[in-house]
Structures are given as C-alpha cells and as structure tokens.
Amino acid sequence: MERLSGLDSAFLYLETPTQLLHVCALVVLDVSTIPGGYHHETFVAELSERVRAVPNFRRRLFDSTFNLDHPAWVEDPEFDVDRHLHRIAVPAPGGRDELAELCGHLASRKMDRTVPLWEMWVIEGLADGSVALLAKLHHANVDGVTGAGLLAHLCSLTPDAPLPDPDPDARGAGDGSLVDLTVGGLLGFASRPLRMARALPGGVTLLPRWIRRARRGEAMPAPFTAPRTSFNGAITGHRTVAYAQLDLAAVKAVKNAFGVTVNDVVLATVAGALRRYLADRDELPGDPLVAMVPVSVHDVSDRPGTNQFSGMFTQLGTHVDDPAARLSQARDHNMIVKSHNASLGATLLQDWSQFAAPAVFGGAMRAYGSLRLAERHPVVTNLIVSNVPGPPIPLYLLGARVSALHPMGPIFHGIGLNVTVMSLDGKLNVGLVSCRELAPRLWDLADALDPALETLVEAAS
Template sequence: MQRLSGLDASFLYLETSTQLMHVCGLIELDGSTIPGGYSFDKLKAELAARTKAMPTFRRKLQDSRLNLDHPVWVEDTDFDIDRHCHLVAVPGPGGREALADLCGRIASQPLDRTRPLWEMWVIEGLDNGHVAVMSKMHHAGVDGVTGANMMSELCGLTSDAPRRDPATIPEGAGKASSLDIAVGGLLAVAARPAKLARLVPDSLAVLPQWIGRARRGEAMPAPFTAPRTSFNGTITGHRKIAYATLDLDKVKDVKNAFDVKVNDVVLTLCAGALRDYLDGRNELPDKSLVAMVPVSVHDKSDRPGTNQVSGMFTELATQISDPVQRLRTIGDRNPIVKNHNEALGANLLQDWSQFAAPAVFGAAMRLYARLRLAERHPVVHNLVISNVPGPPVPLYFLGAMITGMFPLGPVFHGAGLNITVMSLDGKLHVGLVSCSELAPELWDLADAFPTALDELLTAAHEQERK
C-alpha cells in the first residue's frame, strides 16, 4: 500500500459538494490521424491497453475506521475501463460555447471515491468534425507535473507511437488490510510530536522574516491583502469553462522586445484580460489583484507524496493602465517574489499538511462554506494562475493529433476563478474555470486575451523601431 501524504490527503478533506477538488483538461483532437480512422471503441481500447501499464491509473483509496492517519492507495483489483471512459455528444450545433457548456457540466460532478479517481469523457458532434476529450483527475492523485507525466504516457510524437515496454512497468499500489492501515497510521501519528517540535521553531521565524522583507521591499504580498471582486465569494458546485488560443511566437516577440521572461508575459496577459473584464463591469479595483501561483518543488523536496508544490502570491499590477509599464512592473517583481518563496523553503506546506486531521478538517471546511465565511474576512488572494510548459512539437493522444490542450484547475471558496496556461506546438492554450454564479460571462474574459496580446505586440514592434 502507499499512504497519502498530508498534502495529497488535504485535497480530499477540502472537498465538499460545492468545492470539488479534481483537475480537468479539455483536449481537442483530429481523429483522422488515428491509423485506420477514429472510432470511440478504438480509442477506448487503446486507452485500456495503455492504462494496464500505468499503476497510477489503477489505484484507488482505502481506509479503516481505526486509522488515525491519512488513507492509503491500493490496487483496484476490479478495474474496468468502462467505468472511466464514457461517450457523449455535444447537443445541437457543436461550437465552442456548446462544448464548453457540456464540459462545465462534467466538471460540476464529483468523482466516485470507490474507484480510481479519474474519468475521461470522449465528446463527439463538434462542428469541425474533430473529437474532444474531457479528463478529470482528483488533485489527491496529481499535481501539475505528475498530471502532465500521466498524460504524456497516453501521448506520443507520432500517431503510431509504441506503448510502454512491459519490462519497465513500475509496481502497483499493492493491497492492504484494515489492520495494516490502522497499525501504519498509529505509528505515523506517534511520530508527529517529534516532527512538530522540529517544525514549529522554523515556522515561527516566518512572520518576522516576512515583515523584515516587506520593509525592504523584498516580500511577496501577504495573504488577506487582496481587493475584493465579484469572483471572490462563496462558490457553488456549478462550473463555467472557457478557453483561448494564442500564438506562442508572438508571446516570445514580446518577451524578447522587453527582455523579460515568458512567464512575465503570461502573467501580464492574465492581468490585461482581467483588467478589461473587470473594467467592463465597473468593478476594477484601485489596488492590484493578487494571484496565487502554484510552484513545483519536485526537484527540491525530499518529502513523499504525489503533490510536490508550494504556492507564491504575486501582484498582477492591474491598477496600471499602460500594458508596457504593467509588464515591466511584473517583470521587476517576479524575481523578488520567487526569491521570497524559495526562502520559505520547499517543504513548509508539505510538512504542516501532515497534521491535517480528516474529521476536523472536513467539518471545518463544510462549516466555512455553510456560513459563507469567505465573504466575511479579507480576501486571501483573488485567483489561481498556473503556467505549464509543454513540448514545442505536435503531440498525438492515443493516435489522434492534438489541436488544442486546455488545462482546467479547481476553484475555491473566496477564489472562484482559475486560469491555467499551457504551451504546446507553437501555441499558448489558456483554460479558464469559474463558479457559474460568480463569473457567468467567462467568455468575455477568455476573449480579452487576444486583445491583451495585441496590445503588447504593438508596443513590442514600436520598441523595436526605436
């Protein structure tokens, strides 16, 4: 068996009927590249064959009433691909809005915790004759890096990419009895006081260090200092999805013209689109929006678990009207924010999450939602923004060429908007998820991204002529 880390398990404890903790992905496919042509049965058969070599797709949760620690992963000995791969069709005209509405309904449904925590919905009936796949994976089992790695196992550089060599298949999660789970949990809990004694002194130093950095102008924005917007409230279980595709070469032209990083341009595009969206609703704050940006620590952390992440807060300079000044401000501040985040340590979030108690944590989360406390205290942060670098070459998903890949992260009480950006084959794909009640006109935000890029590109061309 494989025991979940505290951070992995926290995504289970955070989940309620309205705060769903799965990550999604919308993939648009050209099925004509599949050898012999597309059919749902053929796609499902190839998925079944590849998941046999991928233990993470065949593990499920198991727990015991006597377990004092986090649940464990075990092998699903009754795995059935038909419980995970489903066929649906877009109702009526299969344009982008119809596809996104269907995906929003899929994203609004929780995963069945008695099975491996993932689903794929193959969607037919699109106007352009293509096929789409809406994937769902619980955050307890994936983070940005591991999710991308799992998807890469289903992809190849050619339409007939070979499957994994059986000799290289890693071991599965194994089995566990209730006694095994309980005894392992007891031993883990018994070791917590010693771990807490080591953790507390380092953690107590965080606040004075943060204050000192803030006085020197070397700190990221503190939590609970973000301005309130319409998407910073209590979320429902309804999800709205929208997306956009940008030319990556244009993004790089902006990067080169102003000597910044691609991530600086991505954050500035998000800021420009958000500024346009909020200004159009007469609710643009005078103070900058604050984004929480997940940061992978896979190469820095020695802690167990699937989720190897920390998070940093960054200001988006949305109070600045000039896009170039906004880009330069973000570019100047990002190294400071990154340095501060690194100073906090790669393991801080993971170490503290080990002490999350399922009964207490889950009950507190449900009470927090029921009392709508997200609307009663200052805003922690306005939204989540992730930037996932992908390969610069075409990819084929189960033999079908990918024409669009839009990652879609979860939303939270108090932060009902998530923007995730992924580069692939010369394109920048932007996936947006919101709570339908807090941001019902999400396409207005998605459609503001090309405008934000055009503004920066025009300024870049002017810069080059000087």
C-alpha cells in the first residue's frame, strides 16, 4: 500500500463534474512504419502487454470512511486491461476538426475511480491514414514529467524493437487492508499538528517577504492581479481542444539570436498568439496577461508523491506590440520570477497541500463552481502554460513512428485555458484545452501560434 501525498490527493478532492482533473495526450502515429503493416488486433495485444508491465497502470485507489488521512494506492487484484483500452473511429472526413471534436468529447468524460485511473482510445479513420491514440490519466496519478515517462515506457527507438522484458526492480503498489489504511491514517492525522508547526514559520513570513520583493521590483505577479478575459469564468464539463506543431529549430534560432531560453521563446510565442486572438475579439486588455507556469522539482524535492512541482506566476507581455520587445521583456521578467520562485522553496506547495481535507475541499469547490464565484472576484491567473521537455529523437510506438504528441492539461474555474508544450524529434507539440462555452473557437488561438513564432523569427533575422 502506498499513501498518496497531499498534492496528489488534492487533484481528487478538487474534482467536480465540471472541473475534471485528468490530463490527456494525443499521440498521432504514422502506421506505415510498422513491420508487416497495421492490424488493430495485433496493435492492441502488444499495447496490452506493455501496459501490464508498468506498475502505475495497475494501481487503483483504496480509501474508507474510517481513513482520516489521504487515500492510498494498491495493486488492483482484478486488473483488466480491456476496461481501459478502447477502439473508436473519427467521423468523416477524418480531418483535424473531427479529431479535435472527438478528443474534446472524450476529455469531457469523468474517470471511473473504482479501477486504475487511466484510459486509452485507439482512434482510426483519419483522412491521411494515420492512427491516433488518446491517453487519459488522472492528475493524481501523474504530473508532466511522470506522464511523459509513462508514455516513454510504451515506446522504443526503432520500429522493429522487441517488447522489453519486465523490469525486475519495478515495484507495484502492493496490497492493502482496511486495518493498515485506518491505523496509518490515524497516525498521519495525529502527526498533522507537528507538521503544520514545522511548515508554519515559512508560511507566515511568505507575505511580508513577497511585499519586500515587490517594493524592490523583484517579485512575480501576485495572485488576483490578472486582467479578466473571456476564458476567466466558471467552466462547464464540456471540453474543447486544439493543437499545433512548431519548428523547434526556429525556436532555437530565436533563442540564440536574442540570448534567451527556449522557455522564454515559448512564452513570447504564446503571448503573441493570445494578443492576436483577443484583439480579433476586441477584448485585448491594456494590462499584461498573467500565466501560471508549473515548475518540476523532481530533481530537488525529497517529498513523497507522484506530483512533484511548484508553480510560478509570470507576465506574458500581451500588452507589447513589438515582438522583439515582448521577448526581451519576457526574458527580464522571467529571470525575476525564477529568482522569486526559488526563494519560496521547492517544496512549499507540497508541504501545505498535505493538510488538504477531502470534505472541506470537495464541498467548497462544488459550491464555488455552482455559485460561479470565479466571476465575482479578481482573476487569480489568466491561464496555465506548461513546457515539458521530450526526447530530441524519433520515437516509435509498437512500430509506428510518433509524428506528433500533443499534451493537454486540466482547466479550473476561473482559469479556463491550458496551453501545454512538449518537444519531440525537432518539433514543439502544443496542446490547448478550454471550455466550449468560454472558447468555442479555440482553433483561432492554435492557428495564431505559428504566425506568432514567425514574427519572432523575422525579428531575429
């Protein structure tokens, strides 16, 4: 039995019928590289074997009303891969619009918590002959880094690579008993006052330290200071998705010309696309949009749990018309933000999320959503922008070359837009997720990304 961390559990407690907290990945496959050709039955049989060999795919939640602490992971004794792997065809004519609409529909479905928290949909019928795979995994079970790692376990570097042998060191979640869960939960609950006393000094001094940095011009934007846009309202359970693919070589050319980072270029590109998207709707605010950017702490955190990240707030420079000036401002601002975020400590979010309570969090979030309170207070942050590094080489899934891998993160009440980027084999794959009622024409934003990057390339030449 493996106890969930507070941060892992928070994604369970905060989930409602409208605030769905799973992540998705749309994997587009060139099946012409499969030795012997694509056959659905063979493909699914081999995929099932690889899935069974990965412990995270076999673990399910274990909880009880007698448990006073967070739930636990246990090995599912009745694990059946057929409950998770599905086959579906995209409607004709099988273009990007039909594929995105289907993915949005699948992303709108809440996951069954009585079985391991993942699904995969093999999508056929695409006009170009490709086959797509939509993977859904609950955020309690993965973050950006671990999600990429799980997909990597299913892939290989050559199309004819044999199935890997099971990893003898791969440890499953183990079995669980109600007694162990109850006793462990009681001990964990009893130790909370001591853990809170240890975390309290850093939390109490957080606001004064933030104010001092802000007076020196060395602070990230504070929450609740972002301008309001059309995607900063209460969300429904209807998801809309779009995606794009950018040239990583162009991104690196801009990076080298201006002496910035790849992430700076990504944020400036997203800012340029947002500026065009909002201006076309006559709703571009005079103040810059603010993005929450997850930051992986896998390398520096010693805390338990699957989700290992902190979050920083950064201005996107959407109020700046000139692309070169926007990028320079992004570089200068991001240096301040990174320094401020580092001063907060890598484990601040993990430590305080340990005190999350399911009854309080769950009830409060349901009331928050039903009363549409996100539209009654200042905007916490406008959107989430996440950048997940991937391998710079080609990947093959059961012989099929991965031609695109678009990650898609969750959205929240008041934060109705998520833009997630992942690099792979010389491309930046972008996945966008919003709520259909807030952004019915999300493709307009996706289609604005490549022109936004092109303006930066022109400014660099």
